[in-house]
Amino acid sequence: LPAAVLLKDTKLMDVKLGQLGTWLAMRDFTPGGILGAVRRGYNRYYNKYINVRKGGLGGVSMVLAGYVVLSYIWSYSHVKHDRRRKYH
Amino acid sequence: LGIPLVLIATTFPALLLPSPNNRWITSRLSTLQLWAINMITKQLMMPLDKKGHKWALILTSLMIFLLLTNLLGLLPYTFTPTTQLSMNLALAFPLWLATLLIGLRNQPSISLGHLLPEGTPTPLIPALILIETTSLLIRPLALGVRLTANLTAGHLLIQLTSTATTVLLATMPAVSLLTLLILLLLTILEVAVAMIQAYVFVLLLSLYLQENI
Numbered sequence: 241l242p243a244a245v246l247l248k249d250t251k252l253m254d255v256k257l258g259q260l261g262t263w264l265a266m267r268d269f270t271p272g273g274i275l276g277a278v279r280r281g282y283n284r285y286y287n288k289y290i291n292v293r294k295g296g297l298g299g300v301s302m303v304l305a306g307y308v309v310l311s312y313i314w315s316y317s318h319v320k321h322d323r324r325r326k327y328h
Numbered sequence: 329l330g331i332p333l334v335l336i337a338t339t340f341p342a343l344l345l346p347s348p349n350n351r352w353i354t355s356r357l358s359t360l361q362l363w364a365i366n367m368i369t370k371q372l373m374m375p376l377d378k379k380g381h382k383w384a385l386i387l388t389s390l391m392i393f394l395l396l397t398n399l400l401g402l403l404p405y406t407f408t409p410t411t412q413l414s415m416n417l418a419l420a421f422p423l424w425l426a427t428l429l430i431g432l433r434n435q436p437s438i439s440l441g442h443l444l445p446e447g448t449p450t451p452l453i454p455a456l457i458l459i460e461t462t463s464l465l466i467r468p469l470a471l472g473v474r475l476t477a478n479l480t481a482g483h484l485l486i487q488l489t490s491t492a493t494t495v496l497l498a499t500m501p502a503v504s505l506l507t508l509l510i511l512l513l514l515t516i517l518e519v520a521v522a523m524i525q526a527y528v529f530v531l532l533l534s535l536y537l538q539e540n541i
Contacts, residue, residue, distance in 0.1 A: 292355055300344065300357065304403060307340060311405040314336075 337407040341396035365392065372528065376535070383535065390419070391528040398479060398520035411483065413476045420471035420531075427535045428464075475527055482517045489513060 345361065354362070369388045373381055394410065401408025409415055431439030443460040444453065493506040 294356055308403050
């Protein structure tokens with residue numbers, strides 16, 4: 241049964257598990273493509289949570305929480321010595 | 329605290345600022361930030377005359393940058409680029425030098441005349457000129473070191489008191505007192521806001537003390 245839409249154009253949620261490998265291989269991994277993907281993601285987030293008339297605290301807090309998590313991941317090797325032990 | 333984190337930490341505040349999209353009624357965040365920026369700029373530009381308004385962009389953007397980086401440094405596990413003395417001196421020194429050179433170039437006698445306050449008794453003049461010159465030359469160092477020292481000291485105090493609190497969890501009554509102290513310290517440390525105000529204000533102080541523009 242041929243797919244109704246080309247595999248290249250399906251969104252991620254519609255890809256079947258078996259087709260995931262080929263779908264990933266078909267994505268655009270050039271620097272221009274990655275930049276375009278980042279831009280699209282940013283615009284989606286921005287327009288959904290921040291660029292609305294009565295945007296609340298949640299939109300900015302999600303970004304800040306993500307920033308905290310990112311900083312934790314980045315400094316994990318430095319921070320993992322600060323555990324709570326009886327003998328240091 | 330690796331090298332990549334410095335870059336991310338320095339450029340991250342730019343993400344938090346809104347980009348204008350030509351709507352008449354913008355989002356709430358946009359409105360709030362525009363109102364804040366307008367208030368800051370008006371406050372900064374009031375003492376200056378028209379020629380000083382050329383500095384509006386750089387001073388306001390400096391203030392916004394310092395505000396955001398310092399406030400972001402209060403979140404857990406984040407890195408504050410302004411705790412590094414190299415960065416603060418790099419911000420302070422060229423701007424101070426610019427004000428000095430503008431004053432010396434456009435109206436040299438007036439800006440040199442600021443070195444001697446009015447009405448000093450005559451025998452005191454040579455000593456006072458030396459003192460005023462020293463105070464002038466030490467300004468960029470003072471600006472940079474002030475910012476670094478305040479932020480580093482604040483971070484250090486928070487770390488130390490929170491460590492003390494977790495260690496003292498074994499013995500109960502001392503803990504509640506220390507947690508109260510930490511909370512108070514954090515709230516007062518959101519005087520990092522005032523820190524920025526102090527920085528730009530002092531920068532501006534030296535600017536219109538020249539009264540050169």
